Amino acid sequence: MSLQVENLTVYYQTLRGDVRALESATFSVEDGEIMGLAGESGCGKTTLANSLIFLTPPMRFVEGLVELDNEELPVWDAERMNDFRFKKISIIPQYAMNAMNPTRKIGKMTSELLESRKVDFKTTLPELKRRLDLVELSHDVLNMYPIELSGGMKQRMVMVLSTLMNPSLLIADEITSALDVASQKAVAEMLVEFRSRECCNSVIVISHDLSILYQIADTILIMYAGQLAEKASTEVIIHSPRHPYTKLLISSLPKVGVKYAEKRLIAIPGSPPLLLDPPVGCRFRERCPVAFEKCPEEPPFLEIEKGHFVACWKVFEENA
Amino acid sequence: MRRYFGRKLLIYILTFFLAVTIDWLIPRFMPGNPVQTMLSRMQLHAEAVEVMYGYYTRAFGLDLPIWQQYLNFWNALFHGDLGISVYLFPQPVIKVIMRAVPYDVFLLLPAILLSWLAGNWFGAFAARTKWLDNTILPVGYILTATPYMWLGILLAWVFGIVLGVFPIAGAYSFALRPHLSWTFIRSVLHHWFLPFASLFMVGFGGWAIGMRNMIIYELEADYSHYLESLGAPRSLVRKYAFRNAMLPQLTGLALQLGVIVAGAVVTEVVFSYPGIGYLLLQAIQNQDYFLIQGCFLFIIIGVLLANFAIDIAIVLVDPRTRRGMTGEAV
């Protein structure tokens, strides 16, 4: 059971033209793999997540093939995708704090959601309660309104809801961004626990916070300006990245316990290109320290060694 | 919930107090003397005027110190005594008004309720499809921008005069006296329809637009997106959106009551429909101060009661209020 994505291209339609938010994404997520998806704001992480589960206007499907458990996901057809949502593929959204109807008791909302998806609430209730115990939420929350819960509690409730049907693929979009550090740890650990108890199979964890990903992800996929840059196991990405962007990204992170009194933090000069009319080829080349003549041609996302994918001509050259 | 109602009750009591005070104050601080005006209409002999002046001033308590007049007013109020009408002398004001109240209720209650319900329903409907939206929306804007009186005049002219289908004056045919029979009931309904339609249409436009905007807002909310991401059917998402959009619409209804009262008054004037609005106008034209005061009081009471009813409805629709989370829109 796994996710296979080939050449997924999704644009945003705007008044001024198409914003090329996701360009030819090709990657896969194995059975039981927790893949971190990282990159700067606006690099396309959420676009990628949404195109897998909720591709609606203004997003426009251009081309691509998505297979989950060897079954094609009709991501371009919002209607047909309904059969897969919640049961095969699910999402913990970025706005989890506001994800529940404020005027409905949580238990009532859950039962209505389940019934509408042809799932019997009564038979699911014991499992629901067990999941609540798992995330350390009292059963009383089912009788409360969302406003009565704290931010962290709402987050955990949404986690329980989204994984209730044991989806094959779970997408967790910035689930720790709005929390304090202690809660971040708790939530991250719960995610791993979910995976071990098979509440979900594979997970894509979106975060701009590499330190969280370092803790829980098996592999990390780095994106830049709508293109995939590098994918490898967490160890390799953090300690021996090959893509110039990943290298600069990692080195720009402050390290705990190190003072920067003498040495300044290295930032990557420049800013990401606007995706309304992006540069041809590798979109990082304008800021890349090792760019050369081949870069205006779009580099493919190739496996340079087992489980290590890079899209960079320089890296191919070095390997050859 | 206690806190919610407690606060509301306080506001209503204060409002009532303030309104009654204004009601009592204005005649006494405006130019002119009510007794004088009254007497001048009676065309009395010069000496008689003086005697009558003294008599009426004492009868209306106008010779007492101000604070005592004020207290007397409240006292009389609680006894249901609103004074004697000048214009319809010697009928007591309260009797005159009570005759008019049923017509107002008969006209306003259906008009307000139906326009609100129908408007909300259509507005929610319009938010579904693009072409519905493009037809209902302009109609709604046009209707809500139409002055009440003008729509009344138009309806009266088109259906009453040109087409001659409906009558345009009175609450029932002048040839009839109120009695229980089909003829009478038919006549009442016949006379009721145009003023009702006028009030209904303007209100309908406003609610439809408001609901359409609220529904779109709710459909774009995070919780709607979450439900859709989890594959919930449109019907569930729409049900939640509708429920949540009702709340500001209810609050809006309470806020619109003043406008609706104004609309009712002019509509009654156009159709000579004998409600409190029409009565108020006649009182003003005839400078019958006691009748004016009485009508004003009744209008205030009606508005406060309506507000209270809406507050109860809000508690029913928004379960959060029962928990003490006021959930009020600012």
Next chain:
Amino acid sequence: MMQLKKRSEILYFALRNNKLKVGLAVLLFFVVLTLVGPLFTDYAPYDYIGPIAQPPSSEFWFGTTTFGQDVYTQFVLGLRATFLVGIVGGGLGTLIGIVVGFTAGYRGGIVDEMLNMLTNIVLVIPTLAILLIIAAYLTVRGILVESIFIGCTAWPWAARAIRAQTFSLRSREFVDLARMSGMKPWKIIFTQIAPNMMSYLLLVFILQFGGAVLAAATLDFIGLGPTNAVSLGLMMNYAVLWGALIFGVWWWFVPPGLAIMAIVGALYVTNVGLDEVFNPKLREM
């Protein structure tokens, strides 16, 4: 740099917004009519200058009333009164609303509670009833006085809306920054919060304008409008009073009501259009 970019961006969207264009076009038409219209007539509104109850003709563009007065003259002069009431009444209502709303929203606490209570009380009282009573006792009334009354009773709407906006802006970072740097509250309101609310205040004023026009029409229609002036509401009042309905003198009551509907409708549409221009989320794709 950011200011410039923002202004040109707003202009870009403003020029493309259909609702805005239509609404402003209609309003402009009426403004021009108000200014230029009276030049085409030599009559005074209440002069008896022509045959009774004539339908519109080349001589009397809008026909004559049941008294033989020129409807066109009444109409264009009535428009003037309408716009005056709208601006003065709407402006006053907005002004009071700003003072009350800003103060309540910015100060918070007990000041807010009291102002809120005041606003709620004035809101509940049906304004027409108060206006009726006041106007009934004043034997001589002018347009200005009417506008002031309307403004004094219409402000609660504006106050509420402005208070809500002030609340949300007050807790933004740049205001905290200003407060921490020791800026006086006055200055904070005028230099930090107000500029960000300019667009919102404009929207509030537009709605107040429309409301004032409708309120004036209502008052005039009942006969409590200005005693010696012309207004669109008064035209309708006289029309109904003097049998225009029964005699089918439709050219007397249709134009004024139509004008009010068009002006108020245009104001609403302009309001929606402006809202879309200022608020990126509402712009249609």
